[in-house]
Amino acid sequence: MMTVNLEAYGFDSSSNKIYNYLLNNVGRLSAKNISETLNIPSKGVYAALKQLEKYNLIETFQDEYPKLFSVQNPAYTLSQVAESQIERRNEEIRSIRTELDKAQTAYLNQFIKGSCKRQISFYYFHDTTLASAFLSEHLSSAQSEILVNLIPKRILSQYIKIFNQLVRKNVWIGIYLYETDLEIVSDLDESIKTFAVDSSTQQYVSVDNQIFHSGNILLDRKRFISIEYNPQGSEWILSSFLDFNVVENIKNQIRKRAFHDARELLKEQRVNKSIETRITNIISEKRNISKQELAELLQISGKNLNTTLTVLEENNQIQIKKVSKGKGRPQERIILME
Helix, strand or coil, X not given: CCCCCHHHHCCCHHHHHHHHHHHXXXXXXXXXXXXXXXXXXXXXXXXXXXXXXXXXXXXXXXXXXXXXXXXXXXXXXXXXXXXXXXXXHHHHHHHHHHHHHHHHHHHHHHHXXXXXCCCCEEEEECCHHHHHHHHHHHHHCCCCEEEEECCCHHHHHHHHHHHHHHHCCCCEEEEXXXXXXXHHHHHCCCCCEEEEECCCCCCEEEECCEEEECCEEEECCCEEEEEEECCCCCEEEEEEECCCCHHHHHHHHHHCCCCEEHHHHHHHHHHHHHXXXXXXXXXXXXXXXXXXXXXXXXXXCHHHHHXXXXXXXHCCCEEEEEECCCCCCCEEEEEECC
16 A cells, blocks of 8 residues: 655645545545545545645546546656745745844844944855855955954964965954964964964953954954854854954054963964873883983973973873882872873
8 A cells, every 4th residue: 555645745634635545546536435435524525636636646537427536647746746845945944034134133233233333234144155255355355454353263264365465465464363273373474463362261352441252353443343153054244334443452452462472372382282292102111200200301390391291181191190119108100091
């Protein structure tokens, strides 16, 4: 017995029962026969048959009396119905998205209405390619200054070429980076100012009482862009014009060395990583070793060694054990974790 679930295509249960009854009965059947067999009132049968006929799922023989009905070729007709239903649902989704876009725009305008002194331009993109092109166009148009705050490396990396070209045209560029994204500075021109921010504690930068949130970009001091990404991958970009003077304040803070230089911090991280590798290699070779012996081999101070050992211990790479050898106090020995 063959069964097709028409309810999955949006049909009601009566239409589903009637279609499957016709599908599994060779020949032509009358509405009365269908009604009596399936125990569905005649009115309901005719309504269902009309719906099935609308989508060419059944064939009606008008010349017969009473009218007779049979199933059309299901391989063809069901595919046509599926395409029709998909298009209808896509249209519903497009309508919902339009309403959501309107609602988001209204919400955002209300949310930042008090902080904007000029008209806001708001753009919502479902296609990240279009959003990227929009942002590239704005960045490329910068004339004097760009300040970028806490945009993830996977997004920021798309615009490295633009930044490097602009800085050669004497556009001042400053970029705040999460400490986990510092590797990107290797691809940036040396003239670009880069600053490190601890991602675990900070989602914004405060300068002269101005809150500069993650995902924000300032262009030529007054042009402001905010980028937001949702879990589904679509994004919206808000472009507005604000009377901000954050860039000049940032420059003053830089002159006072108020921020960690990302390039210097990256160098420190690389040095520390190199020391960590050397430590694990030595312990692997020696099997166990004291702190004093390790410091002498590495030619570093006890303080620096203790700092690195703490990191390795927290990462479960090493273990510091107290070992007794005869009389006297137990000695601390460092071993690798298996």
